[in-house]
Amino acid sequence: MSYQDEEEGGAFDGHASSFPKDFGYGAFDGEHDVNLSASGEQKPRILLMGLRRSGKSSIQKVVFHKMSPNETLFLESTNKIVKDDINNSSFVQFQIWDFPGQIDFFDSSFDSDMIFGGCGALVFVIDAQDDYMEALNKLNLTVTKAYKVNPNIKFEVFIHKVDGLGDDFKMESQRDIHQRATDDLADSGYDQIHLSFHLTSIYDHSIFEAFSKVVQKLIPQLPALENLLNILNTNSAIEKSFLFDVVSKIYIATDSTPVDMQSYELCCDMIDVVIDVSWIYGVKEEQDPAAFDEQSSSLIKLNNGTVLYLREVNKFLALVCILREDNFDHKGIIDYNFLCFREAIQQVFELRNKCQGNPLTNSAGSPIVNGNNIIGERHLSPTLTDEIGSK
Numbered sequence: 001m002s003y004q005d006e007e008e009g010g011a012f013d014g015h016a017s018s019f020p021k022d023f024g025y026g027a028f029d030g031e032h033d034v035n036l037s038a039s040g041e042q043k044p045r046i047l048l049m050g051l052r053r054s055g056k057s058s059i060q061k062v063v064f065h066k067m068s069p070n071e072t073l074f075l076e077s078t079n080k081i082v083k084d085d086i087n088n089s090s091f092v093q094f095q096i097w098d099f100p101g102q103i104d105f106f107d108s109s110f111d112s113d114m115i116f117g118g119c120g121a122l123v124f125v126i127d128a129q130d131d132y133m134e135a136l137n138k139l140n141l142t143v144t145k146a147y148k149v150n151p152n153i154k155f156e157v158f159i160h161k162v163d164g165l166g167d168d169f170k171m172e173s174q175r176d177i178h179q180r181a182t183d184d185l186a187d188s189g190y191d192q193i194h195l196s197f198h199l200t201s202i203y204d205h206s207i208f209e210a211f212s213k214v215v216q217k218l219i220p221q222l223p224a225l226e227n228l229l230n231i232l233n234t235n236s237a238i239e240k241s242f243l244f245d246v247v248s249k250i251y252i253a254t255d256s257t258p259v260d261m262q263s264y265e266l267c268c269d270m271i272d273v274v275i276d277v278s279w280i281y282g283v284k285e286e287q288d289p290a291a292f293d294e295q296s297s298s299l300i301k302l303n304n305g306t307v308l309y310l311r312e313v314n315k316f317l318a319l320v321c322i323l324r325e326d327n328f329d330h331k332g333i334i335d336y337n338f339l340c341f342r343e344a345i346q347q348v349f350e351l352r353n354k355c356q357g358n359p360l361t362n363s364a365g366s367p368i369v370n371g372n373n374i375i376g377e378r379h380l381s382p383t384l385t386d387e388i389g390s391k
């Protein structure tokens, strides 16, 4: 089995979009960045597996290399494991390994201990436009083999290419695949394995949403981030907020209110607009290509009385909020709270660095759910809420 490293996005030449090619996929060394990886610590690994032509490489290229979906039609079949380092920011650091569809687990060169051992999540892609019986067999084989090596892997099943399916058929396929996959696992004596299912397509935002959920499970600080977003929302009369990794447009955290796809899509579109405008008008000097930095912000007023507000947390992370136009009168308070929020995020990661190897755990070893009890709360002053609330 051979390996091929894609050097920081270098294998794809990025011609599909106006997104600056050298914008991401390098370690961020800005002043607000705190490196998550303790020295020598392995980055979490996400494996992309599935049958041939199920869409694995397309997913990776569209989400992490800004390839336009139509261009994936010309992708060649992968014939060796392709490793891709995702280093956008301190929050989003992992490796994606794209496997060839024809991989044979019984091949002597397949080192399952090495491959599954350091794996955080295994994404198994099933082509929903095709007959999925063979894919289900392969899913069962893959998951059981991986579980035996590493029972901590998160198993994610992407029921992919659903753009070609009607709504009824989509739901029916999901139900059927879910049923069969879990039955097969139970039959093989592995009913303790949990599979998560996502309906995805590269032709809409569903693939970004699904990948967001996969990545979030690999961020041990997620509960603390969610809590900080909840506090920010309450104190600033914000209805929904997302913390985005700007390069990939996956959200690494959101508040605890349910995510509706439309809001997520609006926020993604806003990021595209901001990036494009920054790139066209914001570059001052040749040697300073990143016109988009922690000073960047943007405001879009929609004609339904809603405001989208974007603030940079650092060069690679952005907070995007949705709120009612009336509540935006208190922009000063929102901005102040945002600064506190940004500082609190810093503290989460400083804390994490202090307990290297034991991220955000209490003395019993369980995750600290309300990490913001330690940090942040005092900054996001409740009196500010009263001011907005009394309006």
Ligand SMILES: Nc1nc2c(ncn2[C@@H]2O[C@H](COP(=O)(O)OP(=O)(O)OP(=O)(O)O)[C@@H](O)[C@H]2O)c(=O)[nH]1
Residues within 6 Å of the ligand: 050, 051, 052, 053, 054, 055, 056, 057, 058, 059, 069, 071, 072, 073, 074, 075, 076, 077, 078, 079, 099, 100, 101, 102, 160, 161, 162, 163, 164, 200, 201, 202, 203
């Ligand atoms: N309609 C539709 N087609 C898709 C989608 N994702 C991928 N495809 C198409 O599926 C075909 C195969 O995609 P690849 O990404 O090469 O598949 P793969 O799983 O990496 O294939 P191997 O490298 O052979 O294992 C391409 O023609 C893509 O354009 C999708 O969401 N919807």
